[in-house]
Amino acid sequence: MSGITQNTSQLYRITYEAYSKFANDVNRCADLEEVADVCKTHLKYLLNFRIIRMTIHQGDKLFFFELFGNNVWFDLREESQILPYEAELLKKGIPIITHEIPDKLIRDKVDINTLYDPALWGWCFDKYERKVLVSLLADQEKVFSVGDVEILKLVVDCIQSKFSEIYLKRQLAIQNRNLSEAYDTIKSKNKEIESIVENQKQTIKERTSEIVQKNEKLLHVLALNSHNIREPLSRIQGIVQLFGLMEDKDCREELLPKLETTVEEMDDILKEVVDMASNELLELKATEI
Amino acid sequence: MKKIYLVDDQPISNFITKKLLELEGFQGFVKDFTDPTEAFHSVAEDEDALIFLDLNMPVMNGWDFLDAMKNKNLVHRIIILTSSTSKIDQEKAREYPNVIKYMVKPMNKKKFSELSDYLKAS
Numbered sequence: 001m002s003g004i005t006q007n008t009s010q011l012y013r014i015t016y017e018a019y020s021k022f023a024n025d026v027n028r029c030a031d032l033e034e035v036a037d038v039c040k041t042h043l044k045y046l047l048n049f050r051i052i053r054m055t056i057h058q059g060d061k062l063f064f065f066e067l068f069g070n071n072v073w074f075d076l077r078e079e080s081q082i083l084p085y086e087a088e089l090l091k092k093g094i095p096i097i098t099h100e101i102p103d104k105l106i107r108d109k110v111d112i113n114t115l116y117d118p119a120l121w122g123w124c125f126d127k128y129e130r131k132v133l134v135s136l137l138a139d140q141e142k143v144f145s146v147g148d149v150e151i152l153k154l155v156v157d158c159i160q161s162k163f164s165e166i167y168l169k170r171q172l173a174i175q176n177r178n179l180s181e182a183y184d185t186i187k188s189k190n191k192e193i194e195s196i197v198e199n200q201k202q203t204i205k206e207r208t209s210e211i212v213q214k215n216e217k218l219l220h221v222l223a224l225n226s227h228n229i230r231e232p233l234s235r236i237q238g239i240v241q242l243f244g245l246m247e248d249k250d251c252r253e254e255l256l257p258k259l260e261t262t263v264e265e266m267d268d269i270l271k272e273v274v275d276m277a278s279n280e281l282l283e284l285k286a287t288e289i
Numbered sequence: 290m291k292k293i294y295l296v297d298d299q300p301i302s303n304f305i306t307k308k309l310l311e312l313e314g315f316q317g318f319v320k321d322f323t324d325p326t327e328a329f330h331s332v333a334e335d336e337d338a339l340i341f342l343d344l345n346m347p348v349m350n351g352w353d354f355l356d357a358m359k360n361k362n363l364v365h366r367i368i369i370l371t372s373s374t375s376k377i378d379q380e381k382a383r384e385y386p387n388v389i390k391y392m393v394k395p396m397n398k399k400k401f402s403e404l405s406d407y408l409k410a411s
Binding site for chain 1: 299301302304305308309312345372373374375393394395396397398
């Protein structure tokens with residue numbers, strides 16, 4: 001049993017099996033809570049740590065993921081802030097190892113007094129343009145060494161990929177919802193437009209039939225008036241042409257009074273026509289004749 | 290010589306037609322009516338007369354007059370004499386076989402001479 005740490009190939013195999021179990025389980029996760037559960041169960045077989053903190057860049061946003069003891073904490077709403085040493089890490093990209101432990105990192109998570117010679121490790125991993133800041137707090141009881149960086153990288157990569165997948169799924173769901181909301185809005189607007197168009201059609205139909213009726217009425221009035229005017233006019237014409245055929249005396253005595261009467265009648269009719277037309281115009285709310 | 294009846298609610302129209310008949314040299318019997326109903330009673334008693342008939346008249350218009358004649362099988366010849374230039378009226382007049390001519394007022398000597406054949410026959 002004592003020889004197991006000496007047997008390098010066996011150690012590698014155990015590590016490989018632990019990692020592949022971890023990776024498989026992470027792969028099956030549907031949300032971050034499940035990822036957290038997997039980390040709780042498996043990570044301790046892969047790495048020694050007091051705290052692991054991941055600050056992930058997704059697009060122009062920052063997300064936080066922390067593991068300590070048996071606890072998992074994450075913030076997907078950008079409510080937390082990047083720590084000063086992380087900002088430095090992000091800017092320079094140079095890995096750090098320090099014994100100055102920021103209070104903010106360990107507060108409410110680990111009691112600093114229980115730690116024996118704690119060291120904070122920090123890296124800025126940059127894969128496919130996606131940056132992730134990884135902090136790892138270890139001490140002499142939970143020793144972390146340079147040799148563990150490769151397995152840490154694999155773990156981070158695995159979690160980050162899952163995180164991206166969950167994030168994109170979530171974005172997709174939000175967009176889908178937005179789209180279906182937009183679709184519903186368009187549908188209801190379409191219905192509104194259809195009903196407006198229908199109303200317009202109805203209005204146009206009514207107006208058109210109103211105009212047709214008015215036109216018919218006006219044509220009728222026009223025909224009637226023309227006829228009423230033409231009647232006395234034709235009498236006047238009849239009398240006038242008799243002037244050329246009759247004696248002057250007869251003309252004066254017989255035709256002139258008849259001409260006068262007819263002319264007066266025609267004048268009366270014309271007045272009536274003007275009155276009628278004016279009233280029609282007033283009815284049509286026209287202000288001018 | 291047969292009789293000529295003038296049916297027009299306007300007495301001046303009847304006067305003009307009478308004058309023209311006179312000037313045309315017609316010396317037969319001419320009777321004018323301004324009341325179409327009264328005129329109808331007279332022509333109903335007569336046979337084969339020539340009637341100058343106006344269309345637009347109150348109570349009994351020219352069409353009523355023609356319909357009433359049809360109902361009574363009266364066969365007088367009708368000359369419609371109207372101020373209406375309407376095509377609708379002209380078309381309608383063709384439906385009555387009694388109507389031998391549709392004339393638009395004003396009447397004048399030239400138009401009257403077109404009637405000379407009918408007047409001679411009367």
